[in-house]
Amino acid sequence: MDKQTAEQQVKELHRLLTQYNYEYHVLDNPSVPDAEYDRLMRELLEIEKAFPDLVTPDSPSQRVGGEILSAFDKVVHQIPMLSLGNAFNEGDLRDFDRRVKQTVGDDVEYVCELKIDGLAISLRYEQGLFRQGSTRGDGTIGEDITSNLRTIRSIPLRLHEPMSIEVRGEAYMPKKSFENLNRQKEENGEEPFANPRNAAAGSLRQLDPKIAASRNLDIFLYAIGDFTETGVTTHSNGLDLLEKLGFKVNKEREKCSNIDEVIEYVKKWTERRPNLPYEIDGIVIKVNSLEQQQELGTTAKSPRWAIAYKFPAEEVVTKLLDIELSVGRTGVITPTAILEPVKVAGTTVKRASLHNEDLIREKDIMLGDHVVVKKAGDIIPEVVNVLAERRTGEERQFSMPTHCPECESELVRLEGEVALRCINPKCPAQIREGLIHFVSRDAMNIDGLGEKVISQLFSHELIQDVADIYGLQKDQLLALERMGEKSVTNLLDAIEKSKENSLERLLFGLGIRHVGAKAAKTLAQRFDTLDQLMSATKEELTGVQDIGEKMADSIYTYFENEDARELIDELKAAGLNMTYLGPKPVDAKNIDSSLAGKTVVLTGKLEKMNRNEAKEKLEALGASVTGSVSKKTDIVIAGVDAGSKLAKAEELGIEIWDEEKMLQEFGQ
Template identity: 75%
Template sequence: MEEKKVEQRVKDLQNLLNQYNYEYHVLDQPSVPDAEYDQLLHELIALEEQHPELKTEDSPTHRVGGQVLDMFEKVEHRTPMLSLANAFNEQDLRDFDRRVRQAVGENISYVCELKIDGLAVSLRYEDGLFAIGATRGDGSIGENITVNLRTIRSIPLRVKETVTFEVRGEAFMPRKSFLSLNKGKEERGEEPFANPRNAAAGSLRQLDPKIAASRNLDIFVYAMADEGKTGIRSHSEGLDFLDSQGFKTNKERQKCKNIDEVIQYIEKWTENRPDLSYDIDGIVIKVDSYDQQDELGTTAKSPRWAIAYKFPAEEVVTQLRDIELSIGRTGVVTPTALLEPVRVAGTTVQRASLHNEDLIREKDIKLGDYVVIKKAGDIIPEVVNVLPERRTGEEVDFHMPTHCPACESELVRLEEEVALRCINPKCPAQIREGLIHFVSRNAMNIDGLGEKVISQLFAEKLIEDVADIYHLTYEQLIQLERMGEKSVNNLLKAIEVSKDNSLEKLLFGLGIRHVGAKAAKTLAQTFGEMGKIQQATMEDFISINEIGDKMADALVTYFEQEEVTSLIQELQDVGVNLTYKGPKPVNIAESDSVFAGKTIVLTGKLEQLARNEAKEKIEALGGKVSGSVSKKTDLVIAGEDAGSKLTKAQELGITIWDEEKLIEELNS
């Protein structure tokens, strides 16, 4: 075949197969038999193998899986993937509605959508082409799973317009695919997946994309993370736009003009939930208007303009066989119920949280009791209550021990605490839990070093503190159970990469009492390097806005220990970074920026800057970007189609800039 004819045939096949994919997997209206589709796909694969230069990024051959990966790269989300606050009953929903109306007035509407039980993902498109797909991760940083997401046939590899934007969706495994997958696993003598959500998540985190391609996953796209330059001003318009671009959205959504209609929608799907071909675990309710969403803003964890109604948890009865005690990294002793295995909300449950001794006494729980259990939020099993009428007289009272089951040190109950605590710093259970925390995602984020591997290494005495992780060798790791050559090399690479983390990751990973991820970042930003934090006084810590007396005392106590000084020196010796690498907070008193110390509101559509980009630039210069206009607002940046915020700013006499003035000041 002549070169030009080959090129044209490849283009024709790519376009044709992408159209057939869309008809089958998005519209559910196939126009050709499967056999004809397969024949055309095999022809395209053969032509692209002979002429690899003709294989484009939107070629449907990507959907069959490509090269096996060594590990997943990290991806920073341009817009954070926040979690949603939960509602569990009608009163929670009406409280949410009241807060919304108090903030933005009575003229509101909501969009209700089915809450798909799957894996949240972010899809980034550059000039209309699918560029990067990532997991949610910790909300700020996820894992690059683009090669696996390309195998989902309902994800368009190229959208209709040459837009650059980011969309969010929920990847899931339909029930039919789940049953088929588990049937095959059982026939091969393998452990079946507990539920479709776990199966979907496991499929998308395979390093071999051919495995993901074989799992028949699907997706519903539910939002634009950044409306970019589309001019769209509401969530419902955004979903319609996504439909027009070839995405698969959930058609069961409904626009509601008040909270009563929202509740009617929820009642409908609570009843009809079993009729769906996929799992849902609730309903998501969102304020429709983007301007009102902006005005409502977000907390650190979740948007104020959306809420997730969670279906009532399924409750089942089973027998409590025993109570197991575990020691956390801070020494807290937590009792866990060991149950007769029972199915709850799609998974087999054998353990349930009992929280503390007071709860056991309050619920009058005895060993051998029949208990009612449920999954809190469809996730964590917990004991709801005891069925005393089923007692036979053979049940036994449970008594918490006086000494730590791991190290035999005396347990204490600190003032104002309900939990018993082991205060022995050399308790092996605490050390193990501390190691698990150190390598976790929000701390040093060492891929491949999960709880099971840490437990093996600790049991074999290959690691006794966090510094030992950086002395691990290939020869030590290759002898561990289920650790092959590739896994070992990937793990050693991940350990090496973690040395370059910014200081806040290490601070959080050290597990200092009362110091969470946010406080760790504040400390790292303020002091800049570990040495200065080690030398800081109680007064130095308290002078920082977000640091209170308890945290300051915990920091001073921690860094006074000789063992801690030695540990930090050892970490430095093996090359772990001890400095802050992120942007320094602006010293408002010394800054000459026009934005420093000012409260600024962005409204309307910006032409040259994405909303999030403008926000980051302003904050880097010491400004605070707010979601609502008030008397405390210093400046409003008004783009095209600015709405109620602009009107309110004019009424209050607040300074108003257009985008050109903003860019001029940002570049000055």
């Protein structure tokens, strides 16, 4: 076969195999038997083997899994992948509806979708070709798992239209695939996966794509990252567009004209949930109008225009054998129920949180009681109530101690708190927990320095505070259990690498009370260096967005403490970076531009630059660029063939610029 004939045959085989794959995996309506698909695939592989330069990224042959990776690269989400707020009952849903209507008025339509229990992912396409896929990660930074996602046959490698777009979805493992996988694991003497969600996440985070390819994963797409270039005005239109482009979108979605219809949808799928071929853990409810979504906006963590209704947790009965006490890094004493092992929502549960002494009293929990256990949000085990009628008289009362179980210091209950707390700053448990927090993934992320290793180092008195981590020597580590030459070398390299972390990781790792990962990043962006943050006044701290008085007090008090300042000096001496290394948010107040602080909408076709370039320049001048026109819009920049957005701007009396005026503002 000559090259020209091979090219023609490859082109036709691409067309046929892509069509048959789409029919089978997306439409669930195959038009040819599996044997015919397999025959055509073998033919394609033979031609590509003879003519390697004809292999393209969108070839159907590229789904089998490529080379083993050494690690996953990081991916920054241009538009954050926010998590959703939760609703657990009808009252929560009605509260959500009321909050929405307080902002946008009574004319609201919702879209309800099944909440697939899987792994949230982002897919990026350029001119219709699949270029990159990533995990949600922390919502801002995920991991590049493109090679693994290519193995999911319902993800198109080429769209039906040559569109550049970023879309979001949920990768999952169907129940049948999960059962087959666990059966294989048990036959091989391996530990089975606890549930399909863990199986899907574990499959997509394999460094060998061939493993992911063997797991028969699937996906449903549920959102477009940026609607600006799409021309759609509602979320439901966006889902229709995804289907048109060749994506698999869940068919069970439904538009609801009011909250009563939403509640009926929730009730229907609460009953039908067990009959689905995949796991769902709730219902997602979204405001349909993109303009109203824009008006509602988001909090630091979640959109105000969407909520996730979580199904009532599965409840089971077991016996409470004992209550164990633990001391957290802030000194809080937490009681934990030790249970007779019982299966709940797909996993075996042996422990459940009891939160605090008040809860034990309120629920009248006794040692030896039969108790009802559930998983809150299908994740965290908790004791719901006691079956007092099953008591035999052998049950025993439980009393919280008056002194710390670790250091024997007297426990206190601070004003306004329900928890008992050990306030001894030298309490070994608090120090150990603080060390574990410091090296955790969201903090300094020191790979290989997990809870067991930290506990060993602490018990051998090799580390007493976080600064000691940076003075560890090879011979000290080799003397520990299960620490060989290679693991010690890798650990020391990870410790050294952590010195280069951006400031927000160190701030979070220090464990300042009330300062979470997001607040740490906000502070790092605002003050740039640790020295500047340490010298900030309470007024300067409360002037930072999302930093309230309680957090400001905590930060100020922490850095006033002489021990804390001494620790910072030790970390500086060890060579840790004390500067924020990430992108700085644009502060409109500091920009001398007529666009600073303005909300701008681009519409129509621009002739002298593309829309992304224009958006970047506008944002650099302090503008906030949004996708829809509302009363909050300050300026609409209208290009050629501007349509409904321009008409709405004129109707609302919003200032309108043409492209020429925008370019003048750019100095071009």
